[in-house]
Amino acid sequence: MNALYFKYILIITLCFDFNAHLFSRDHASFNSLVPDHSRVQYAGSMGMVSLSIGYQYWQHRLEMDLILGYIPKQYGFDIPFMFTLKQSIIPIKWKLSNAIYVQPLTFGFYINRVHGNRFYMQLPSQYPDGYYWWQNEVRFHVFIGFRLGKLELNQAMPFHSVEWFGEFHTNDLYICSSLNNSRLGLKDIMKFTTGLKFNFRSAYKPIH
Amino acid sequence: MKRLSIVTPIFLLGWLTACDFEYHVNEVHKSMLPANLNGNNLLRLQQQKASDTLTLAFIGDTQGFYDDTRDMVGHLNTQPDLDLIIHLGDITNFGIQEEYLWMNDILSKLKAPLLVIAGNHDLLANGELIYDYMYGPTSFTFSWGKNRFIMVNTNSIEYGFDGSVPDMEWLTDQLADTLAQRIILCMHIGPYDEDFDPAMRDTFLSVINQFPQLAIVANAHRHYFQDFSSLHPNTCFLQNACANTREYLKITLTGQHCTYERVVF
Numbered sequence: 001m002n003a004l005y006f007k008y009i010l011i012i013t014l015c016f017d018f019n020a021h022l023f024s025r026d027h028a029s030f031n032s033l034v035p036d037h038s039r040v041q042y043a044g045s046m047g048m049v050s051l052s053i054g055y056q057y058w059q060h061r062l063e064m065d066l067i068l069g070y071i072p073k074q075y076g077f078d079i080p081f082m083f084t085l086k087q088s089i090i091p092i093k094w095k096l097s098n099a100i101y102v103q104p105l106t107f108g109f110y111i112n113r114v115h116g117n118r119f120y121m122q123l124p125s126q127y128p129d130g131y132y133w134w135q136n137e138v139r140f141h142v143f144i145g146f147r148l149g150k151l152e153l154n155q156a157m158p159f160h161s162v163e164w165f166g167e168f169h170t171n172d173l174y175i176c177s178s179l180n181n182s183r184l185g186l187k188d189i190m191k192f193t194t195g196l197k198f199n200f201r202s203a204y205k206p207i208h
Numbered sequence: 209m210k211r212l213s214i215v216t217p218i219f220l221l222g223w224l225t226a227c228d229f230e231y232h233v234n235e236v237h238k239s240m241l242p243a244n245l246n247g248n249n250l251l252r253l254q255q256q257k258a259s260d261t262l263t264l265a266f267i268g269d270t271q272g273f274y275d276d277t278r279d280m281v282g283h284l285n286t287q288p289d290l291d292l293i294i295h296l297g298d299i300t301n302f303g304i305q306e307e308y309l310w311m312n313d314i315l316s317k318l319k320a321p322l323l324v325i326a327g328n329h330d331l332l333a334n335g336e337l338i339y340d341y342m343y344g345p346t347s348f349t350f351s352w353g354k355n356r357f358i359m360v361n362t363n364s365i366e367y368g369f370d371g372s373v374p375d376m377e378w379l380t381d382q383l384a385d386t387l388a389q390r391i392i393l394c395m396h397i398g399p400y401d402e403d404f405d406p407a408m409r410d411t412f413l414s415v416i417n418q419f420p421q422l423a424i425v426a427n428a429h430r431h432y433f434q435d436f437s438s439l440h441p442n443t444c445f446l447q448n449a450c451a452n453t454r455e456y457l458k459i460t461l462t463g464q465h466c467t468y469e470r471v472v473f
Contacts, residue, residue, distance in 0.1 A: 043229035069232075076236035076334035114232065118333050126368045134302065136333045139233050171233055173302050177310075183274035184310065191230040 006138045010111055013087055017064045020057035034202055037159075039065060041195030044169060045141060046084040046112050047071045050195075054086075063088040067110075078116045086110035090147075103147040106165070110141045134173065143169035147197070159198040166194045233304055236337045241305065242312065246344040249321040253292055258353020262390070262461040263289050265320070265471075268296035268428030269450030270311060271329055276451040277314050283473035287458065290320040292352075296428035296448050297327025297363075297396030303335025308342060327396040327429065328363040328403070336366075347375060349382045355461075356388030356421075362395040364405035376411060383419045390423040390461060398427030398447055400436060423466055424459060433457075433470060444468055 021032065035053035042049055047069020054065040067084040071077050088108040095101045119137045123129070145167030152161055174189035231237065265284055270277040284293060295315070300307035308330075315322060326339045326346045339346065346361035362374045374395070383391065397403050399412045416422055417440070425436075425445040433455065434447040444466035449455050458469045 043231055045230045045232050048231045071231050071235070074236075074238075075231055076234060076337050077232070082232065112232075114234065119234070124368070126365060131365075132332070136234065136302070173233060173304065174306065177272060177301070177307065180272070181274040183278060183314070188310065189306075191228055193229065 024057040037199045039197045044193030082114045084110050084112040099151045101149045107144045112139045140172045141169050143167040160201050161199045163197040234333045236334050241342050246323050253321040263291050264459045265290050265293045266426050266448045266457040268448040269298040269431050271298045271301045273451040281317050285319050293320050293322045295324040297325045298329045300330050303330050303332035308338050325359050328366050331366045354389040356386040356391045358382045359394045362397045365403050369405050380415055391421045392424040394426050397429045
């Protein structure tokens with residue numbers, strides 16, 4: 001997928017989120033830029049470990065995360081940081097008990113960008129036009145996942161609930177690789193990621 | 209319904225053990241990669257005694273053609289007399305770790321020893337770091353019996369045509385410094401290819417033409433077969449097709465006399 005597609009997706013996503021931010025925040029925020037949640041995540045093709053801040057829209061059916069990932073240089077990255085923008089949709093929430101709830105289905109996409117000598121958005125000049133049809137700085141991922149949450153009853157904590165999440169994800173290059181053959185299936189192209197999400201006290205409560 | 213919501217994550221938990229973690233698509237995650245595959249296969253080769261007749265198979269440009277490569281491996285395994293199989297480069301499309309692993313999963317089923325040369329696609333992004341760990345140096349040379357094999361990196365386009373690749377000083381030294389009766393020279397991008405560094409083409413051809421022991425020259429990259437032998441008398445100078453064309457080259461070298469067969473599978 002060339003860079004232009006990602007630019008369009010990014011611009012459309014940001015416009016959508018900006019609109020959601022203005023019109024669908026359910027709580028009376030004294031400062032609507034205060035994040036609703038924060039995540040710490042392991043793997044996910046956005047770094048070895050990553051931290052995010054995020055916003056929730058439409059009674060927490062839509063989430064946006066701004067993610068900073070760290071990957072040690074030994075894994076091939078001269079610049080060990082990378083940035084990811086993530087959109088999650090959470091259509092279902094179930095209460096299991098007074099303190100436990102589950103979001104059995106989450107899905108969405110994210111756009112990840114790396115920097116470094118060996119990465120580029122536009123083909124360097126030594127190549128004829130269109131020599132390689134993809135670029136290697138930006139990757140587009142899709143995911144499907146689940147979350148298990150617990151209300152935090154200790155009022156001294158800054159978050160009202162904490163969720164453990166797991167997601168299965170893949171990206172545009174893996175999907176392309178799997179399309180023209182029978183050898184590669186979902187099991188080959190899917191990766192797994194996991195982490196914890198902390199919902200701040202200012203955010204919409206996941207269950208009543 | 210509620211019970212399902214408990215069971216589902218647990219079930220997925222079970223499945224997750226089959227899925228890997230990935231730090232980034234372009235990661236070089238050495239704990240997930242086999243190491244020094246060319247070196248290991250060379251050791252295997254050198255435990256066999258080389259006879260006067262050398263039987264080689266050339267494959268190349270298996271990038272993304274997983275089904276065809278799987279069939280090709282099956283067919284190669286039916287050939288009883290292969291001494292060595294040489295992959296002339298482009299085992300991946302994007303130079304990413306997962307592709308290297310997918311392709312290795314298929315190629316590792318070959319019975320005969322396999323040596324893999326890096327193609328231009330294999331060197332993209334972090335590909336050279338992966339290749340270097342998984343296979344070894346991009347240019348290397350070894351002797352087996354009275355045969356001298358020279359594998360030279362000719363992917364100049366990936367180095368911005370800066371003159372460092374192909375390393376002509378190294379190549380000339382390897383060609384000159386051998387008591388071998390037969391030289392087999394392998395590369396990914398051949399000198400007649402438009403992607404070969406145009407500033408180095410004439411030098412390359414004049415250097416290799418100086419050595420009468422040069423019995424076989426092989427390249428790939430273009431995805432179709434071509435025979436350049438008429439330009440180089442007494443040498444089999446061949447361009448290999450890709451896995452998708454469902455053919456590979458089988459070469460027999462007896463004394464200084466070389467014959468080849470385009471094997472269809």
